[in-house]
Amino acid sequence: MVGATVLRDHYHHSEQLMWWLMISGVTVFLVAQITNVQYWLTRKGRFGDIARNRVFQYTAVASCQLVAGLIMHGGLSAIIIGTITGQLLTLVFLERRVPELHEPRDPEAPTMREMMRRYWKMPLLNGPNVFVDSIRNNGINLFIGAASVAALGQFQLAWSTMQVPVSLISGSVSQVFLKKLSDAEPGTMAPLVRAVLWRAFLAAIVPFALLYLLAPWLFPLVFGPTWDDAGYYARALTPWLFMNVLTSPISNIFVVTEQQSRLLAFAVVYCAVPLTWLWLSPLPIMQTVYVLGMLMAVMLVVMLCMALLTARRYDRTGGRDDVR
Structure with a gap:
């Protein structure tokens, strides 16, 4: 709540912008997850899936922003909700293309701790x-x-x-x-x-x-x-x-x-x-x-x-x- 107050006072006393800034981590998380899966696809040489996903992402975000704008009659909230919804759909669409990432981990594969030690840089x-x-x-x-x-x-x-x-x-x-x-x-x-x-x-x-x-x-x-x-x-x-x-x-x-x-x-x-x-x-x-x-x-x-x-x-x- 203290952080929300600071944001509100700094950004022209905008209550709406204050709360959207407070939950901006949602879109950061979605973008990070999408990027992680795309790196996996790059490593596997599945460039066709990457291209299809990018087309879907651009289309999903733009369409969701348009729908949110029509429902909410425009405004900042419509843009942000449309963006987050489009990113969420993109992540779901992408995750369905990589079922291997949801399979049980290979017992011989390195653990997360070992990977952290190896790639700490x-x-x-x-x-x-x-x-x-x-x-x-x-x-x-x-x-x-x-x-x-x-x-x-x-x-x-x-x-x-x-x-x-x-x-x-x-x-x-x-x-x-x-x-x-x-x-x-x-x-x-x-x-x-x-x-x-x-x-x-x-x-x-x-x-x-x-x-x-x-x-x-x-x-x-x-x-x-x-x-x-x-x-x-x-x-x-x-x-x-x-x-x-x-x-x-x-x-x-x-x-x-x-x-x-x-x-x-x-x-x-x-x-x-x-x-x-x-x-x-x-x-x-x-x-x-x-x-x-x-x-x-x-x-x-x-x-x-x-x-x-x-x-x-x-x-x-x-x-x-x-x-x-």
């Missing part, structure tokens, strides 16, 4: 990594919004639109590559990483080159003349997001080789660089974002080099346990 290092990424993403929005609320709107439209090709390309590549990376024997990882980088480069270079050239013309054409700046923000973000396509699949290499500490160290720098630039930049906001896009692209080049060095060291030392 996962929550200890991956958790802070996600937290740092959240600070970076929200911090960038806060700095741009502080400079201009209108610029933030234009930037967000460009960002969300440019995420579509990033998700389409890197999402499909990452799923297949994670399984191959997990099964890679020492001596085969570095060639595998180079092959995936080359394929991701070939898949992304043409669409991102076209976006860089045409974005200032496409955005006002598609979204209206008031969104002309979004096209220039999209052009500014193109180098960063192009490199994001290349790095997204191979970022799992630090997890597979149990070198999350390196990824966390990079994440801290990757967070500090853009926020420091946005804080100290003497340039107008548009030019600032152009420099930001180039800075982040250079940072991701550094990450590529780190990944290749990690793969070579894994190949040379002969396995995860020997990599330090």
Whole structure:
């Protein structure tokens, strides 16, 4: 109850928002469970089931939000109830596809305690990594919004639109590559990483080159003349997001080789660089974002080099346990 009061006072004395924030853990739990099962499907190479589940999830959430909105005549509660209901249906749909996860545990399988001891780095290092990424993403929005609320709107439209090709390309590549990376024997990882980088480069270079050239013309054409700046923000973000396509699949290499500490160290720098630039930049906001896009692209080049060095060291030392 004390927490509810603090939330109510902080969020404009909204009783409705207060209680929804208090039970936000429900949707976090559902998303976590869905993600866990999807990782199982990825590990088993069942990419068709993953694709079908994602289609079902998007459809279920949107449909439930629509139904809840019609019944409740719109509002925040309708959106949240529709989202939670859609996520719950998705989890039920997904669980029915993995009956093997509900069978009795193999007596020879490791216990939960043994798994916790073996993979203690996962929550200890991956958790802070996600937290740092959240600070970076929200911090960038806060700095741009502080400079201009209108610029933030234009930037967000460009960002969300440019995420579509990033998700389409890197999402499909990452799923297949994670399984191959997990099964890679020492001596085969570095060639595998180079092959995936080359394929991701070939898949992304043409669409991102076209976006860089045409974005200032496409955005006002598609979204209206008031969104002309979004096209220039999209052009500014193109180098960063192009490199994001290349790095997204191979970022799992630090997890597979149990070198999350390196990824966390990079994440801290990757967070500090853009926020420091946005804080100290003497340039107008548009030019600032152009420099930001180039800075982040250079940072991701550094990450590529780190990944290749990690793969070579894994190949040379002969396995995860020997990599330090």
